[in-house]
Amino acid sequence: MTRQIFASALFAGLAAGVLAALLQFAFVVPLLLEGELFETGARVHFAGADGVPQSVAGGVGLSAELGRHLGTLAMNLIAYTGFALVLVAGFALAQRAGHRVTPRSGLVWGLAGFVAVQLAPAAGLPPELPGTTATDLGLRQGWWALCVATTAAGLGLIAFGRGALALAGAVVLILLPHVVGAPHLDTYFGIAPPELSALFATRSLAVAAASWVVLGLVAATFWSRETP
């Protein structure tokens, strides 16, 4: 059991971590580096001479910061291996309850992971470009953790619960963090062009969705091979 859990999770974390990093280098990090031009003041968007917000579009690509990008790759491997271990622990619990995990169902597990860890928290705390001013970090981390936990529990109830009560409980759990509300400031401080912030947010989510689906697929493929 231990070997099955850790082997599935490590292979899945490796595959999804590398994929996530490559997709981030292609689609997300260039936007992030462009955002830093506004964070540092190298570019200014909201100070046109005639009061019109304008600035040149176009980033600096990946620039030549190899060490920084290696750090991004390493931390993606760590984060996705962590996600994989929790996901595969879920496989093991499901199997104990008599639910077989197949590569096909692994796709759904991965999508559910994306919804719980990325999409639901993004509904309260959107992915942020560097330089975004936001409220207290501890408060936001606490809300993020609450949102991930309640969404995952709600999705678990939808998948494995029985009856109307389970469904009602799931709806309450999934809505709860959004009714409580994510911590926000009462002032807007954005310095980057809204177009850039929006593209960064949607691209981050799309890259995460692809990475989570691959995470679920690879983890479930290895898991089902080892299942007697």
Next chain:
Amino acid sequence: MTTHTIAQAQSDSGLLPIAFAALTGLFLVFAAGFSHASAMHDVAHDQRHAIAFPCH
């Protein structure tokens, strides 16, 4: 030992690796996404923004 207690012992031993894996996973996610240590923050910076862990 009765059949019941054997089954009980087996199911208990099955839960331990599951809990261990989940806790290890949560620890890794915490390190990658939440640790305030500044060295961790700097290395993890771009990944935290890309995965939308609350950062800064």
